[in-house]
Amino acid sequence: MFDATDSAASGSTPGVQAPRVGVFVCHCGGNISDVVDVKRVAEEAARMPDVVFTTTHMFHCSDPGQALIEQKIREHALTRVVVAACSPTLHQITFRRAVERAGLNQYLFEHVNIREHVSWVIEDKEAATAKASRLVRAAVNRARLLVPLDKRRIPIHPAALVIGGGVAGLMAARDLGDRGMKVTLIENRPFLGGRMAQLWNVFPTNEEARPLLSNLVRDVVKHPLITILTGAHVVNSEGVVGDFKTKIKIDARGVDERLTYPGNAIAACPEETISEFDFALSRRKAIYMPYPGCFPPIPAIDWHTCTKCGKCVAAVGGKGINLDAKSRELTLHSGVIILATGYDPYEPLLGEYGYGIFPKVITLQQLHRMLDPEGPTAGALPFDSNTPVRIGFLHCVGARQIDGVNAPQPDGKVKDYCARTCCTAAMHAAVALRERFPKSHITSFYQDMRTYGRGHEEYYEQASQQGVLFVRYSPWHPPRVDKDRTGKWPVVVRTNDLLTDGLPIEVPLDLLVLATGVVPHDISELVTMYSCAVGYDSFLLEVHPKLRPVELAVSGVFLAGCCQGPMDITEACSAASAAASKAAAMISQGQVEMDPFIASVDEEVCTGCQTCLTVCPYDAIVRDEARGLAIVSEALCTGCGTCAAACPSSAIQQAGFNDRQVRAEIDVLLGV
Amino acid sequence: MSQADLTPVPVETPTSQPWEPRIIAFLCYWCSYTGADNAGTSRLKYPANVDIIRVMCSGRIDPDLIMTAFAQGADGVMVCGCHIGDCHYIAGNHKTMTRMPLLSRVLQDFGIEPERFVHEWVSAAEGDKFAKLVRQVTEQVRQVGRLDWPGRMYRRGVGHGEDLQPWGDQA
Ligand code: FES
Numbered sequence: 001m002f003d004a005t006d007s008a009a010s011g012s013t014p015g016v017q018a019p020r021v022g023v024f025v026c027h028c029g030g031n032i033s034d035v036v037d038v039k040r041v042a043e044e045a046a047r048m049p050d051v052v053f054t055t056t057h058m059f060h061c062s063d064p065g066q067a068l069i070e071q072k073i074r075e076h077a078l079t080r081v082v083v084a085a086c087s088p089t090l091h092q093i094t095f096r097r098a099v100e101r102a103g104l105n106q107y108l109f110e111h112v113n114i115r116e117h118v119s120w121v122i123e124d125k126e127a128a129t130a131k132a133s134r135l136v137r138a139a140v141n142r143a144r145l146l147v148p149l150d151k152r153r154i155p156i157h158p159a160a161l162v163i164g165g166g167v168a169g170l171m172a173a174r175d176l177g178d179r180g181m182k183v184t185l186i187e188n189r190p191f192l193g194g195r196m197a198q199l200w201n202v203f204p205t206n207e208e209a210r211p212l213l214s215n216l217v218r219d220v221v222k223h224p225l226i227t228i229l230t231g232a233h234v235v236n237s238e239g240v241v242g243d244f245k246t247k248i249k250i251d252a253r254g255v256d257e258r259l260t261y262p263g264n265a266i267a268a269c270p271e272e273t274i275s276e277f278d279f280a281l282s283r284r285k286a287i288y289m290p291y292p293g294c295f296p297p298i299p300a301i302d303w304h305t306c307t308k309c310g311k312c313v314a315a316v317g318g319k320g321i322n323l324d325a326k327s328r329e330l331t332l333h334s335g336v337i338i339l340a341t342g343y344d345p346y347e348p349l350l351g352e353y354g355y356g357i358f359p360k361v362i363t364l365q366q367l368h369r370m371l372d373p374e375g376p377t378a379g380a381l382p383f384d385s386n387t388p389v390r391i392g393f394l395h396c397v398g399a400r401q402i403d404g405v406n407a408p409q410p411d412g413k414v415k416d417y418c419a420r421t422c423c424t425a426a427m428h429a430a431v432a433l434r435e436r437f438p439k440s441h442i443t444s445f446y447q448d449m450r451t452y453g454r455g456h457e458e459y460y461e462q463a464s465q466q467g468v469l470f471v472r473y474s475p476w477h478p479p480r481v482d483k484d485r486t487g488k489w490p491v492v493v494r495t496n497d498l499l500t501d502g503l504p505i506e507v508p509l510d511l512l513v514l515a516t517g518v519v520p521h522d523i524s525e526l527v528t529m530y531s532c533a534v535g536y537d538s539f540l541l542e543v544h545p546k547l548r549p550v551e552l553a554v555s556g557v558f559l560a561g562c563c564q565g566p567m568d569i570t571e572a573c574s575a576a577s578a579a580a581s582k583a584a585a586m587i588s589q590g591q592v593e594m595d596p597f598i599a600s601v602d603e604e605v606c607t608g609c610q611t612c613l614t615v616c617p618y619d620a621i622v623r624d625e626a627r628g629l630a631i632v633s634e635a636l637c638t639g640c641g642t643c644a645a646a647c648p649s650s651a652i653q654q655a656g657f658n659d660r661q662v663r664a665e666i667d668v669l670l671g672v
Numbered sequence: 673m674s675q676a677d678l679t680p681v682p683v684e685t686p687t688s689q690p691w692e693p694r695i696i697a698f699l700c701y702w703c704s705y706t707g708a709d710n711a712g713t714s715r716l717k718y719p720a721n722v723d724i725i726r727v728m729c730s731g732r733i734d735p736d737l738i739m740t741a742f743a744q745g746a747d748g749v750m751v752c753g754c755h756i757g758d759c760h761y762i763a764g765n766h767k768t769m770t771r772m773p774l775l776s777r778v779l780q781d782f783g784i785e786p787e788r789f790v791h792e793w794v795s796a797a798e799g800d801k802f803a804k805l806v807r808q809v810t811e812q813v814r815q816v817g818r819l820d821w822p823g824r825m826y827r828r829g830v831g832h833g834e835d836l837q838p839w840g841d842q843a
Contacts, residue, residue, distance in 0.1 A: 049679035087709045088726075116712025117724055121803070127720035134723060141681055238762065527797050528758045531702045534797035536714040553706060597728055615731070617762040640761035641732030645771075650736075657727055662737055668681060669723045670694060670744040 019050040019144040022078040023136060024069055026060040026085035028115055035119040037129040041084065044133045048140045052076050061091045061547075066098040073102035080143040084112040084136045089533070089553040090544055105148030107596065107656060112139045138668040145661045149596040152634075156242040156592050158182060160583050161334035163234065163526070166194020167569055168561025168576040169340030170216045175580035176338075177223040181587055184332050185220065186232035186248060190300030191290055192217055194342050195562075198277060198365065200372035202569060203428040204455030210293065210374075217295050230296060235329070237529045240638070241556025242592040246332045252325035254301035255287065259320025262289060262299045268315035273305040275376070279345075279366045282376035287312050287321075291374055335592075336556045336583040339540065340576060341526065343562035346398030346415065346517040349407060353394055353514055354481035360490035361481060361512045364393075364422065367429055381437075383510065388439040392493055392509045393426045394479065395446040399517030402475055417537045419517035420566040423450040426515040427459035427468075434466040442468045443507050445495060447475050453568065471505065472498040484508055518566040530554050539565045550579040556592070558583050597639035597656040599632045605651035606630055612643035612652055693813040695722045695748040696741045697806075700730040700765070703754035703796045710799030711806075718806040721813075722750065729753070731764025735775045738789070742779070742821045748788040748813035750805070755793040765793070787812040788819060 023045040027033035033056075042054040053076045057065045060083055072078060081104065083095045088111040096106035114132040122128040158181065162173045165187025173185040191197075199209035220226055231251035239245045259265060269285040277290040284290075286305035289298075301323070308323045345365045348355035355361050362370075373379035383389040399422065401414035408414055423446070430442050444463070449470075451460045464470070473479050479495035489508035496502045520539045527534060533541040533553050540563050543551045550559050558579035561572035586592065599612075599621075608628035612621050620636035621643060623629070630652070632643075641654035650659055699705045705726050711718070727733060730753025738749050751772055759765040772791040779789050790809050794802045 049681060087712070089706060089709060113709070113724075116709040118720075120712040120715055121718050122720045123717050124720065131720045131723065137681075138723070138725075240760075524797075528703075528755060528795050531706060531754065531758065531760060531796045533706050533710060533713075536799075541710075541713065554702075595728075615767050617731075617759075617764060617766075638761055640729035640759075640764040641727060642729060642761070642764045642767050645732050645734035645737075646767065654728075654732060657732060659734070659737075662725065662727070663740060665725050666696060666737065666741050666744060666746075669696060669725070670741065670746055671681065 016147050017079040019080050020076065020078050021048070021051045021053075021080040021082060021140050021143055022069075022072055022076060023051055023054040023082045023140060024060055024072075024084070025054070025056045025114075025136065026065070026083065027056060027058045028086060028119075029059055032085070032115050032119045032132075035122065035125055035128045036114060036132045037125070038132075040129055041114070041133045041136055045082070045136045045140055048137050050080075050144050051140060053078065060085050061094050066094065069095065069098050070102040073099065073104055079104065079108060080146060081109045082112060082136065082139045082143050083109070084114045084132065084139070086115040087113045087117075106151075107149040108143070108146050110139045110143040110146065112136050134669055138665040141664040141668045142661050145658075145664050146656075149655055152594040152596050152598070153591045154242050154594055156335040156587055156590060157244075157333050158587055159184070159334045160336050160338060160587065161186070161244065161246055161332055162338045162340060162560075164194070164340030164342055164561070164563070165189075165192040165228070165230065166340060166342045166561065167196040167213060167216065168342065168572040169194070169338070170213075170220050171573045171576035172338045172340055172560045172580040172583075173226050174216065174219050174223065175577050176584055177220070177225040179580070179584045180225065181584055182225050183223075184227045184229065184334065186229045186234070188231065188233050190231045190251070190253060190296075192220075192228070192230065192295045195345070196569060197291065197294070198279075198369065200368045200375065201428075201432065203424050203459060204453065204570075206428075210291070214293060221295060231300065234526060234529065240594075241554075241586075242335050242594075244334050244337055244556065246334065246337070247329060248332060249327055249329050252301075252303070252327045253298075254303075254306075254322055254325045255298050256320050256322070257298060259298055259316060261316060264315045265312035265321060266299060268311045270309065270311060271305050271307055273302065278369045278376045279363065281366055281369050335587050336558065337530070338558045338560050338576075338579050338583055339523075339526065339530075339532075339552075339563050340560040340579075341523045341563040342521045343518045343566065344521050346419070346519050348397055348514055348516060349409075352407070353397060353479070354491055354512065355514060358481070358483070358491045358512075360510060361514065363397075364425055364429060364513055364515045367513050371429075371432065381511070383437065385437050386439060387437075388441060389437055389510045390441045390443070390489070390508060391430075391433060391437075392507060392512045393430055393442070393444045393515055394481075394493070394512060395423060395426055395444065395515045396475070397514040397516045398519070400447060400475060405476055405478065411538075415517055415519065415537075418450060418566070420450070420452075421568045422515040422517060424453065424456040424459055424568070426513070427451055427456075427463045429513070430463045430468050431459055431466060434463070434468065443471055443493075443509070444468055445471045445473050445479050445493060447473060453570070470499065471495060471507070474498055481512060518562065520563060523563065530557055532557070535565075537565070539563065550575055550582055556586065595639060595656070597641070597654055598634055598637040599639070599641065599643050599652050599654050601630050601632055602651045602653065603627075603629055605649050607649055607651070609648065611646050611648060615642050615646045617642065691818055693721045693747040693810055693818075694745060695750060695809060695813060696746045697722050697724045697750035697752065698730070698733045698737065699724050699726055699794075700732075700753045700760070701726050701728050702760035703758060704730070704752035704794040704802070706796035707752070707794040707798045707802045710797060711803040712799070714799045716799060716803035718803045719810045721810045722806045729759060729761045729764035730768040731759070731761065733768060733771075735771055735778075738775060742784060742788075742819065745820070745822070747819045748790070748809055750809055751789075751791045752794045752802070752805075755795055758795065782821075784819065784821065785816045787816045
């Protein structure tokens with residue numbers, strides 16, 4: 001076996017207190033202790049050398065849990081602390097602070113992850129307990145070798161980058177601007193406003209969406225501290241909190257403010273394509289504006305559709321349109337980043353509830369476009385107000401799906417989460433339709449009515465009062481949308497109504513509206529660029545839903561709106577404001593703290609071979625010519641440890657991850 | 673305090689439990705460790721044979737540490753880092769990318785089967801991939817069986833046999 005003294009011995013560090021280790025094992029309210037025998041883990045840790053105290057607690061991250069750690073540090077004069085709990089991305093900082101409050105250097109703390117890496121992934125209780133115990137004892141052995149380190153402080157670049165120009169991004173930018181912060185807002189489409197611009201009227205205030213949005217856009221556009229870049233895509237990101245360097249590519253718009261009569265240019269354009277803004281309900285030109293009053297108030301050219309025929313240029317006398325415009329690249333410096341990349345409405349699969357097969361099956365988003373007076377049908381539905389039309393709303397399309405019942409998505413998974421907004425949105429639309437078509441018959445096919453928000457339940461109530469018929473279907477037997485055999489109706493919905501004891505019913509309809517779910521906008525490139533944590537539902541994952549709800553684990557990156565999960569506008573705006581204040585708080589600190597895991601050279605051992613110079617990604621190591629040694633520049637070193645791995649004589653060591661500390665873990669993990 | 677004074681860690685006496693592969697996984701903190709967290713938050717299940725050691729960047733993973741793990745009785749070693757281009761430290765993983773295939777060759781010369789040493793990129797979002805990888809590596813290491821490298825080397829007289837005395841022959 002191994003010689004344990006070897007790992008823990010050899011050499012001494014002056015000024016380091018002898019190890020007196022305290023081990024704290026968290027139940028996490030059952031999240032851990034339901035699988036792992038936490039008592040046994042603590043007992044086994046107690047048998048490790050230098051361990052003077054062990055305990056378990058229901059929630060170590062809670063105030064009493066932290067207070068206990070502080071108290072025990074003082075009581076037992078602990079000099080090293082090991083906490084076994086959730087992932088360090090979540091609470092390492094919490095416990096480091098607690099340790100510091102008790103007067104101990106925060107880097108004398110070691111965090112063990114026995115939740116994400118043990119209790120949540122290992123089913124066998126015995127194996128899970130054994131693994132947790134191994135990890136904790138390994139951490140104890142490592143903790144024995146920890147030395148106090150000082151946080152490094154670096155100045156923060158006093159500017160924020162907001163990615164996404166929808167309502168959340170606009171809100172975050174405005175809030176930051178109002179606090180006196182410099183902001184750059186980038187939007188990858190050519191126009192601001194995001195998904196909210198496509199809505200006609202919004203709950204719970206029954207206001208028209210676009211005038212509401214315009215107020216916000218106006219504030220942002222006029223703000224002296226905010227720079228707006230549309231058609232801008234992030235291509236690369238470097239740096240860390242305090243100084244993110246984001247390289248962006250700005251698409252050529254092809255049009256500038258000198259174009260005074262955009263209408264003429266648009267009319268002259270012979271090329272057409274499907275309008276994504278109208279969810280394919282209409283067609284648009286290659287040079288286009290999605291709606292009157294959009295921002296920027298000038299058209300953009302869709303280069304995929306444009307053939308550069310030059311007719312638009314001719315129509316406006318050549319002023320303001322440049323068909324040879326080139327995209328450009330620039331690098332933005334910012335101290336913090338807010339992600340407000342939003343969502344996409346769930347696009348039903350071909351044939352899902354008749355979508356794409358029956359023309360009278362549309363999505364709720366399409367209905368909104370049709371009801372919009374500025375929309376493709378100028379607010380008209382294909383019926384007049386006197387016909388007794390039959391309209392159906394089908395809830396939970398692309399939401400709350402069940403594996404094995406619903407067809408999987410291209411990624412192989414089903415959308416099993418609740419999209420949270422569609423019940424209220426469907427009720428809101430049903431009420432509006434009842435008002436507009438007093439003779440209509442509206443049926444709502446739902447699983448559970450989740451009109452959960454303030455002022456939302458009222459729509460359900462109104463809909464009931466106005467005679468909307470409710471049919472509750474079982475998610476295990478979703479309704480079937482078929483062709484009517486008599487040919488009288490465009491579609492029929494067949495289902496079993498749970499409200500009448502599963503009675504099979506058949507509802508013929510003139511129009512079926514699918515209340516579709518919410519999926520995150522595809523930002524896979526940003527996800528890898530910023531190493532964002534992503535939940536099982538593919539939405540970005542905050543550090544903690546309650547304690548740090550708008551922060552990503554990557555320091556300095558914040559979340560605003562639907563990139564984090566389905567939200568209505570109200571919630572997205574609150575999240576955006578929260579993210580903005582978090583970001584502003586960080587910027588106004590003036591500096592950020594960085595982990596001190598930097599490299600240093602043992603001058604006695606260094607042979608001056610310069611291997612480290614060649615591997616450092618930051619050119620942080622130089623050769624001291626006079627003495628023939630390598631020297632690490634502390635200001636430039638970011639603490640990756642690549643040099644430490646490369647040094648053939650182990651002369652470079654990384655603070656917090658030196659060879660002996662890592663080996664101390666290996667020793668115990670394999671000593672079993 | 674002199675660290676030489678530290679008390680040795682007690683060595684657990686081997687139990688009569690059936691053999692289970694012991695695998696050490698070195699993970700960089702930014703992508704792969706978070707990816708492993710993602711497997712947890714998604715409640716994916718995988719075997720308990722893989723123990724994770726966290727380093728800040730896969731660039732820190734010294735081949736020497738991997739050799740140490742094998743020498744101390746690991747049956748398999750995994751190395752995971754951010755995908756190329758995503759390293760939190762720009763290019764730490766470029767070094768990993770060149771080191772690991774080389775090491776893999778060297779390991780084979782030492783009689784360590786390629787199944788025992790796996791090097792993969794795992795992003796923060798790839799909990800799925802991580803869980804699958806753990807299952808796969810555990811299974812393939814189980815297939816090739818116990819390594820007992822110290823004992824093997826000693827028996828074959830590879831390297832410096834004298835140095836291996838302290839580990840003993842576990843055959
Ligand atoms: S930080 Fe993950 S490989 Fe460098």
